[in-house]
Amino acid sequence: MLRAVISLAVFLGLWTLACELFQVPSYLVPNPLELVEKFWFLTTKADLFSHIPITVTEILIGFVIGTFAGVFGSVVFFRVPAVELLLNPVIVFIQTAPKIAIAPLLLLWLGLDMTPKIVLVAIVTFFPVLSNMLSALRSMNPEFNSLAQILCLSPWQRLIRIELPQSLPLLFAGMKVGATLAVTAAVIGELMGARGGLGYLLSLGQETADVSMVLVSVLLLSLIGYLLSLVIELIEKKYLNWHESV
C-alpha cells in the first residue's frame, strides 16, 4: 500500500514537473493541480457523483450475474455432456468474436439505460469464468473421485463438498480477467449511447474538447477497476489460504 502511494506521488510529481518544464498548454495536457480543480468543479457544479454510481452499478450487477452464470454454465456443461456437445460450437464462436461488437445491438434492443450495459458486462464476465471453471472441473484429482465413490457421495455432495471448492483457485483467476473486461465493457456501452455514467462523461469531454474532463473520467475508471480487483484479491486471500500458491 505504501509503495503504491509513493509510486503515485513520484508519478504525479514528474507529471507536474514535465508540464512546467516543457510549457505544455493545459488544453492538451493539464497538470495534476488543474485536474483536481476540474474534479472539484465536476463534483460541485456538474453532479459528478451521480455519474459514478451509474457506472459502478452497471459493473457490479453485470459482473455478479456473469460470474454466477459462468459457474452455473460450467457445472451444467460438466455434468450434462449432451448440452456441451450441443452448445460448445456456439460458445467457441462467440468466445472468439469480439464481444464488444455486439454493444450497438444491445443498445438498439434495450435502450439507453443501464440494462444494455449490465448485459454487456455480464457477457464479457461470463466467458472467462466459464472456461476457467470448466478446466478446473475437468482437471479434478482422480483420487478425489475415488474417495467420493468409496463414500457413496451423491452428485450434489460431490459438487458442493469437492468439485466447487477444488475449482476456487481457477474461478478467482477467471474472475480477475472478467473484472478488467467488465470495466471496459461498461465504458464501451456508455460511450455508444447513455444518459449518464463515466463513459458518458468521457464522450462529453471529447465532444467539448475538455481534456481535463476526459482525464478525470479515465482516472476514476482506473480507480474502479483497481478497487474491484482489490476486493477480489481480498476474498481470494480469505478463502484460498489452503492453496499452495498462497
Place this chain on the structure above:
Amino acid sequence: MELVRAEGITKTFTTRSGGEVQALSPTSLSIQEGEFLSLIGPSGCGKSTLLRILSGLIEPSGGELIWKDGAPTSGSDVGFVFQEPVLLPWLSIRDNVRFPLDAFGVSKAEGNERAMEMLKLVGLGDFGSALPKELSGGMRQRAAIARALVYRPRIVLMDEPFGALDLLTRDRMNDELLRIKQEVGATIVFVTHSIEEAAYLSDRVAVMCARPGRIRTIHDIKYDVERGEALKDNPQFHHWLSVLRKELK
C-alpha cells in the same frame, strides 16, 4: 469368521488399441474378520486391481464377492487408504477426518468429537486445526488413516499407503499401524511391494504373481513373540523374509 469371500474374480482391461489384457485370472480369496491380510507381488500382478474390486471402485469382469452380511450398500462399510493421502486441501485436518461423517449425516458436534478422538489415536491430537499443506507426508498419511477408520467400516483397504514415504518414516508408520489396529480391531487388507512390511504386519500374506495376475500362495504368519521393534532381530522374522523373497523371484 469369514467377512468376505472372493469367488473366481477376474478382471480384463481393454487397451486403447482394442486389445485385451487380463489383469486378474480367476482368483479366490477368503478374508477373515479382524485379520490383517497383505497382498504382495511385483507390479502388474493385479494386487491393486483385486483391492479395488474388493472396495467396489471397479467392477470385476467375472466372479463374485460374497459378504457375510450382504454386500456393502452405503459408503460407511468400506474404508480406503490411498497411496497418496488424498486429503482435501481446503479443509483442516480435523474437518478432513470428519468429512465422511458429514457425508453420512452425523451431527457436526458428534463428528468433531469422533474426529478428534481418532486423531489422538493416530498421534495427531494437536494438529486438528492445521491445514494439510502444513503437515509432513507421514502425518498426512496418518490423517488419511484416521479418516478411513473414523466411521468404523467393516473392512479397511490400504493401497500401498506408505509407498511414498521415506524408509525411516515408513518403519515408524508400520509400528503406528500395528498399534492402531490393536486398538480398533479392524479387518485390514493391505497392498504392498515391501516384503518386510508384509512379514512385519500381517496375519496372512497372499503372494501374487504376474502374467496373468493371480494368487500363488497364502502364508499364515505366526510368531512366538509380540510384534514390535525386537521382532526384526528375531530368526522367525528372517525366516519369513527369505520364504517370501524366494517366492517372489
